Amino acid sequence: xxxxxxxxxxxxLWKLGPKNVGTQELxxxxxxxxxxxxxxxxxxxxxxLVDHIPYRGASLTKKGELEALSVVRRHxxxxxxxxxxxxxxxxxxxxxxxxxxxxxxxxxxxxxADYLGNPKRDPHGHPxxxxxxxxxxxxxxxxxxxxLNMSLTVMQVPDDDSNVLSWLEKNGIHPGIQLKIxxxxxxxxxxxxxxxxxxxxxxxxxxxxxKISFED
Amino acid sequence: xxxxxxxxxxxxLWKLGPKNVGTQELxxxxxxxxxxxxxxxxxxxxxxLVDHIPYRGASLTKKGELEALSVVRRHxxxxxxxxxxxxxxxxxxxxxxxxxxxxxxxxxxxxxADYLGNPKRDPHGHPxxxxxxxxxxxxxxxxxxxxLNMSLTVMQVPDDDSNVLSWLEKNGIHPGIQLKIxxxxxxxxxxxxxxxxxxxxxxxxxxxxxKISFED
DNA sequence: TATAAAGTTTAGCCAAGGCTAAATTCAAAT
DNA sequence: ATTTGAATTTAGCCTTGGCTAAACTTTATA
Numbered sequence: 001x002x003x004x005x006x007x008x009x010x011x012x013l014w015k016l017g018p019k020n021v022g023t024q025e026l027x028x029x030x031x032x033x034x035x036x037x038x039x040x041x042x043x044x045x046x047x048x049l050v051d052h053i054p055y056r057g058a059s060l061t062k063k064g065e066l067e068a069l070s071v072v073r074r075h076x077x078x079x080x081x082x083x084x085x086x087x088x089x090x091x092x093x094x095x096x097x098x099x100x101x102x103x104x105x106x107x108x109x110x111x112x113a114d115y116l117g118n119p120k121r122d123p124h125g126h127p128x129x130x131x132x133x134x135x136x137x138x139x140x141x142x143x144x145x146x147x148l149n150m151s152l153t154v155m156q157v158p159d160d161d162s163n164v165l166s167w168l169e170k171n172g173i174h175p176g177i178q179l180k181i182x183x184x185x186x187x188x189x190x191x192x193x194x195x196x197x198x199x200x201x202x203x204x205x206x207x208x209x210x211k212i213s214f215e216d
Numbered sequence: 217x218x219x220x221x222x223x224x225x226x227x228x229l230w231k232l233g234p235k236n237v238g239t240q241e242l243x244x245x246x247x248x249x250x251x252x253x254x255x256x257x258x259x260x261x262x263x264x265l266v267d268h269i270p271y272r273g274a275s276l277t278k279k280g281e282l283e284a285l286s287v288v289r290r291h292x293x294x295x296x297x298x299x300x301x302x303x304x305x306x307x308x309x310x311x312x313x314x315x316x317x318x319x320x321x322x323x324x325x326x327x328x329a330d331y332l333g334n335p336k337r338d339p340h341g342h343p344x345x346x347x348x349x350x351x352x353x354x355x356x357x358x359x360x361x362x363x364l365n366m367s368l369t370v371m372q373v374p375d376d377d378s379n380v381l382s383w384l385e386k387n388g389i390h391p392g393i394q395l396k397i398x399x400x401x402x403x404x405x406x407x408x409x410x411x412x413x414x415x416x417x418x419x420x421x422x423x424x425x426x427k428i429s430f431e432d
Numbered sequence: 433t434a435t436a437a438a439g440t441t442t443a444g445c446c447a448a449g450g451c452t453a454a455a456t457t458c459a460a461a462t
Numbered sequence: 463a464t465t466t467g468a469a470t471t472t473a474g475c476c477t478t479g480g481c482t483a484a485a486c487t488t489t490a491t492a
Contacts, residue, residue: 005449023470036450038471043448055457055470085301086327099319108312111302221479239440252480254441259478271440271487 004102007071009040010049013060014068020057069133074101074109076122076129079159081112083123090123090157090174091165125156125175125211140211144189144204148181156211164206171200173210220318223287225256226265229276230284236273285349290317290325292338292345295375297328299339306339306373306390307381341372341391341427356427360405360420364397372427380422387416389426 002010012029013021027037041058044050049064060068078097082088088096104112113119113131120136122128129135140155154177157168168174172195182192182199189204202210218226228245229237243253257274260266265280276284294313298304304312320328329335329347336352338344345351356371370393373384384390388411398408398415405420418426 003448024468032449033451034470035452035472040449042471081301082324085297086324086331088327092323096321096324099321100316103315103319105312105315107308108298108302111304115302219478240438248479249481250440251442251482256479258441 002067005040006044006049007067007102009037009044010060010064010068011071011075013050013058014065014072017059020053020059022057026058066133069129069135071101073129073131073133074104076126077109077112077116077119078104079122079124080116080119080128084116090159090169091162093123094159094162121175122159123175124159125154126159140213142208143181143202143210143212144191144207146181146212148184150214151178151180152212152214153178154210155213158209161209164209167206168210172196172198173200173202179212218283221256222260222265223283223318225253225260226276226280226284227287227291229266229274230281230288233275236269236275238273242274282349285345285351287317289345289347289349290320292342293325293328293332293335294320295338295340296332296335296344300332306375306385307378309339310375310378337391338375339391340375341370342375356429358424359397359418359426359428360407360423362397362428364400366430367394367396368428368430369394370426371429374425377425380425383422384426388412388414389416389418395428 008030009026012026016025016029023034023037023041026041027034030037041050041052044064045052045058049061049067050058051061052058075097078100079093082093082096083090110131119128125140127135127138143152143154146152154173154175157174158164173179177195179193179195182194184191185204189207191202191204191207193200193202224246225242228242232241232245239250239253239257242257243250246253257266257268260280261268261274265277265283266274267277268274291313294316295309298309298312299306326347335344341356343351343354359368359370362368370389370391373390374380389395393411395409395411398410400407401420405423407418407420407423409416409418
């Protein structure tokens with residue numbers, strides 16, 4: 001239905017939203033020039049996928065959002081599928097799914113969802129939109145500003161930075177793992193956590209990318 | 217590396233080869249106009265993927281053939297993978313693999329081959345080229361001109377005609393099945409075969425698409 | 433052998449999606 | 463209030479891969 005490029009633009013707008021997204025920010029995210037982004041925004045606007053106020057930014061229409069969620073669903077189902085079947089590591093999943101997501105038919109999407117038992121999260125803990133774009137209420141919080149000395153469960157890690165992912169994996173941090181924040185460095189925001197009686201220091205930039213919940 | 221269009225042209229040239237392929241035949245196979253095919257043949261020739269003598273036809277160079285075999289390998293590995301994991305029917309596999317094959321990285325190709333144990337044939341019985349384009353000697357013969365009253369093993373069915381495939385499936389004909397030709401209609405070439413004590417008539421056009429061997 | 437038909441190529445057009453350079457608009461700071 | 467700089471848009475170009483219509487080869491037929 002939609003081209004690879006259009007799907008990529010919608011996905012980026014969704015990731016950067018729901019606020020109005022600037023041309024520069026979008027262009028950076030897609031690795032194109034601002035001029036290219038402007039042109040595409042105009043095309044998407046014509047197709048009713050995007051609302052655009054010149055010089056003010058762009059945001060997805062309902063139609064555009066649904067299409068974006070469909071891409072995100074395919075992406076996350078693929079990650080889950082590749083993880084379960086081939087046992088790919090979390091740091092490999094994103095790039096592969098990024099390519100395959102545009103070539104996944106509705107049929108195959110359904111077959112995979114079925115095979116996996118309609119999972120609610122992918123291997124990074126990111127919620128998988130339902131077949132009609134349903135996305136359940138997100139309540140996970142950044143590890144960076146969670147309270148000390150509570151038992152926390154890691155719920156989400158980033159999916160698109162394989163360096164960060166490799167570091168997290170090496171230190172045993174992934175969805176499902178329990179940890180406790182022992183102390184916080186007031187200057188740089190870094191935290192000391194304990195995982196299975198090991199102590200690890202996590203920089204604030206990484207900690208802000210890890211989401212936790214208080215449940216276990 | 218190569219675009220979807222280029223990969224499709226190489227694959228078609230490979231399927232229609234190894235003889236010189238006419239512009240019309242190629243265009244028909246790809247559902248484009250002859251003029252478009254001509255232009256692409258010229259581009260492929262410039263890239264050293266194709267040899268072209270104007271008005272006489274085109275054929276793959278060694279480089280082009282290797283690239284084509286790489287696409288075919290991805291296609292057949294994907295068919296095998298989707299069949300094994302998701303249990304898709306033979307008549308669904310081709311179209312899905314057709315889309316995904318262009319988005320499959322070398323890494324994923326290897327992971328899938330590994331997972332499957334480096335299979336030599338796909339679910340239609342078609343040989344899967346090796347990672348460097350190795351294709352083992354093809355000795356299977358068309359069912360249409362096989363001898364009567366011998367125990368034959370079905371080795372290959374077509375992959376790209378879901379109607380034919382559905383008919384074959386409905387009649388229990390797929391790779392691995394044993395059958396015997398009871399008689400042949402001298403006028404239209406249709407044959408009467410017995411499969412598990414059932415008698416079935418197979419038209420000559422379908423019989424020419426089914427390949428058999430004498431081994432069991 | 434001359435001509436018609438079939439197949440192929442060329443010419444010129446189009447849309448998508450990039451780019452650079454120049455013009456425009458908005459916002460921030462004098 | 464003006465100016466300056468950053469962000470955005472426009473203008474114009476490029477490549478890819480389609481298309482149609484017209485020209486050109488080759489092959490088949492009369």
